[in-house]
Amino acid sequence: MGVLAYVAKRFGLYLAVLFIGLTITFMLPRLMPINPVDGYIGQIQSRANGTLTPEAIAEMRVNLETLYGLKGDIFTQYLSYLKRVVIDFDFGPSFTYYPTEVSTMIVTALPWTLGLLLTATVIAWLLGNMVGLVAGYFHKKKAASVLEFVGILLYPIPYYILAVTVLLLLAYIFPIFPLSPTFPVGEMTWPKVGMIIYNSLLPAITLVLAGFGWNILSMKALAVATTEEPYVTYARLKGASNWTRMTRYVFRNALLPQVTALALSLGMIFNGALLTEIIFSYPGIGLIMRTAATGGDYNVLYGAITLSILAVATAGLVIDLIYPLLDPRIRSK
Amino acid sequence: MSTDINNTDPVALVVAPPVAGKPGRKKGGLLWLLNARLAIGLVILLVMGLGSFILPMFAPADPSVQATYMRNLPMSGVHWLGTNALGQDIFWFLVFAIKNSLMLGILVAVGVTIVATIVGLSAGYIGGMFERIVMLFVDTFITIPLLPILIILGALIRGNTSFFTVGLIIIIFGWAWDARTVRAMALSLREREFINMARFSGANTVDILAKEIFPYVSAYILVGFINTVLFAINTEATLAVIGLSKVEVPTLGSIIFWALSYNALFTGQYPWIVAPIVATVTLFLGLFLTSTGFNQAFASKRGVS
Numbered sequence: 035m036g037v038l039a040y041v042a043k044r045f046g047l048y049l050a051v052l053f054i055g056l057t058i059t060f061m062l063p064r065l066m067p068i069n070p071v072d073g074y075i076g077q078i079q080s081r082a083n084g085t086l087t088p089e090a091i092a093e094m095r096v097n098l099e100t101l102y103g104l105k106g107d108i109f110t111q112y113l114s115y116l117k118r119v120v121i122d123f124d125f126g127p128s129f130t131y132y133p134t135e136v137s138t139m140i141v142t143a144l145p146w147t148l149g150l151l152l153t154a155t156v157i158a159w160l161l162g163n164m165v166g167l168v169a170g171y172f173h174k175k176k177a178a179s180v181l182e183f184v185g186i187l188l189y190p191i192p193y194y195i196l197a198v199t200v201l202l203l204l205a206y207i208f209p210i211f212p213l214s215p216t217f218p219v220g221e222m223t224w225p226k227v228g229m230i231i232y233n234s235l236l237p238a239i240t241l242v243l244a245g246f247g248w249n250i251l252s253m254k255a256l257a258v259a260t261t262e263e264p265y266v267t268y269a270r271l272k273g274a275s276n277w278t279r280m281t282r283y284v285f286r287n288a289l290l291p292q293v294t295a296l297a298l299s300l301g302m303i304f305n306g307a308l309l310t311e312i313i314f315s316y317p318g319i320g321l322i323m324r325t326a327a328t329g330g331d332y333n334v335l336y337g338a339i340t341l342s343i344l345a346v347a348t349a350g351l352v353i354d355l356i357y358p359l360l361d362p363r364i365r366s367k
Numbered sequence: 368m369s370t371d372i373n374n375t376d377p378v379a380l381v382v383a384p385p386v387a388g389k390p391g392r393k394k395g396g397l398l399w400l401l402n403a404r405l406a407i408g409l410v411i412l413l414v415m416g417l418g419s420f421i422l423p424m425f426a427p428a429d430p431s432v433q434a435t436y437m438r439n440l441p442m443s444g445v446h447w448l449g450t451n452a453l454g455q456d457i458f459w460f461l462v463f464a465i466k467n468s469l470m471l472g473i474l475v476a477v478g479v480t481i482v483a484t485i486v487g488l489s490a491g492y493i494g495g496m497f498e499r500i501v502m503l504f505v506d507t508f509i510t511i512p513l514l515p516i517l518i519i520l521g522a523l524i525r526g527n528t529s530f531f532t533v534g535l536i537i538i539i540f541g542w543a544w545d546a547r548t549v550r551a552m553a554l555s556l557r558e559r560e561f562i563n564m565a566r567f568s569g570a571n572t573v574d575i576l577a578k579e580i581f582p583y584v585s586a587y588i589l590v591g592f593i594n595t596v597l598f599a600i601n602t603e604a605t606l607a608v609i610g611l612s613k614v615e616v617p618t619l620g621s622i623i624f625w626a627l628s629y630n631a632l633f634t635g636q637y638p639w640i641v642a643p644i645v646a647t648v649t650l651f652l653g654l655f656l657t658s659t660g661f662n663q664a665f666a667s668k669r670g671v672s
Contacts, residue, residue: 047503047506050503050507051506051510051511053508054503054504054511055507055510055511056508058516059510059516059519062516062519062520062523063519093552106440119368144498186652186655186656186659187652189655190597190651190654190655191647191651192601192605192646192647192651192653193605194603194604194605194623195623195644195648198623198627198640198644199630199644202632202640202641202644206632213632213633218398242647244533298509298510299508301509301510301511301512301513302512302513304512304514305512305513305514306517307607308512308514309514309608309609310603312609313608313609313627323515323518324518325610326522326628327518327519327521327522328522328610330522332522335515335518335519335522336519338515339515339516339518339519342512342515343510343511343512343515344509346510346512347510350510361591
């Protein structure tokens with residue numbers, strides 16, 4: 035199996051994940067006992083104080099069903115849903131912010147989420163792996179167990195607890211950061227960029243802390259196992275320095291499972307990012323979803339979830355495609 | 368036995384270190400199980416578990432009922448942690464919250480463990496096309512971010528949900544990780560000698576799965592069970608914090624939801640927000656230490672034998 039076969043297999047999985055994901059997204063609302071269209075009509079009717087005639091309601095129902103792709107039998111709906119989502123990237127208009135297109139709202143929010151998420155994940159991954167490597171390589175020393183202790187303390191703490199604690203500590207008890215951060219939109223100027231970075235630090239710290247613990251523990255476990263390998267002993271007998279053995283022999287090999295693990299845990303990292311955005315009122319996809327969920331704005335919700343699946347699956351694909359560059363064994367197999 | 372290093376399941380990785388047991392140690396009954404982590408973890412769990420299940424019997428009033436007491440009372444002998452802006456006793460709300468969260472966690476973990484064990488064992492042992500299709504679904508369920516789906520479900524069934532439904536939904540979307548771990552175990556076992564032995568002796572697939580493989584993986588399943596309790600409590604609490612679970616039911620998440628929505632931070636009601644944070648961190652640490660402690664113990668037992 036060469037690189038080509040590996041890439042083809044991975045790409046097939048990617049398509050399958052997208053397909054199943056989109057199908058679940060399509061089926062979810064249809065399996066629910068609640069019909070969004072009824073909800074909208076109810077809302078509109080209560081705003082009009084019940085003055086709508088039955089004909090007007092029937093007409094509105096037809097319009098809404100066309101708008102939300104609820105016409106025809108379930109199979110026709112499914113096909114037109116796939117066509118709209120995959121080919122046109124069109125999720126219809128937002129209900130709350132009518133007639134703003136959902137895709138416009140998502141495209142506006144996406145850079146915010148990606149910026150925060152990528153920065154925090156890279157920092158957490160690098161820091162966690164470095165600390166974990168040191169803790170694992172020197173696992174017989176007392177000082178190393180202190181490093182692992184940090185991981186044990188951080189790892190089981192849920193995101194929302196970390197977020198609230200960070201807020202409590204760094205914005206309330208030690209008011210270094212603003213309690214309710216503001217994120218200016220519109221034209222970017224340098225002072226604005228500075229303000230955005232300053233205000234994004236709290237959510238970023240939360241995300242880094244959350245990813246940090248897991249990386250330490252996992253890397254430590256891998257490094258301990260790798261350090262026991264015969265080739266590391268051979269390197270020691272050969273006279274390779276501690277540093278060379280730790281970086282070239284242990285790290286290179288322990289790195290590979292960590293890369294795969296990163297690809298697999300992207301979904302969870304993404305969950306954390308959404309939650310962090312909601313708690314810190316950070317204007318990304320998470321906040322949009324939260325607002326849409328309270329307002330019953332289903333088009334926005336489906337747009338956001340479709341994009342989430344797409345983003346997480348694509349990021350996983352990219353990481354897995356980089357993998358052969360790191361692991362020569364796949365190339366030569 | 369060293370765990371397969373290519374098995375990239377975080378749970379398996381975190382619990383992976385096969386700390387080879389000191390061969391000289393004497394085994395006495397269940398004492399081999401005990402190590403520092405497990406002891407601390409179990410003590411935390413016992414205290415919190417027993418406390419939250421026994422104490423509610425002595426509760427002076429149902430803490431989820433609003434306006435039982437005066438609002439915003441400070442800490443005192445009567446109200447240990449004061450009362451909140453809704454006129455509820457914070458201490459009793461917290462006790463009920465821990466109880467409900469633990470119950471939900473255990474319920475979900477039972478469901479997830481059953482599904483994951485069946486799926487994982489059968490995929491790993493039967494193999495072939497069946498395994499490939501099952502693993503496709505497992506990988507998809509792992510890849511799809513859970514929170515957006517839960518947010519949509521929360522929005523759709525808002526208000527009409529019961530606490531039990533929330534648990535069911537978490538089971539439906541939470542079994543994949545564990546199934547992956549169990550399958551990895553089954554894969555490594557499939558080619559072992561004692562399995563062949565059983566097969567040559569005429570045991571059928573179900574027999575082999577139930578009598579040969581299951582006892583071997585049960586230790587991992589126990590560790591996975593505890594991790595799932597963690598995951599379930601965390602997921603429900605996450606939904607509750609953003610107001611999409613049944614927030615009237617006291618849980619570790621809903622208490623923070625109410626504290627945040629009544630701006631406990633601004634009004635300086637520290638106990639309302641700090642108490643659930645401390646309780647959650649302690650509980651999660653207890654669960655995590657128990658799970659890694661068990662794993663260490665099992666690893667060292669395997670090392671001895």
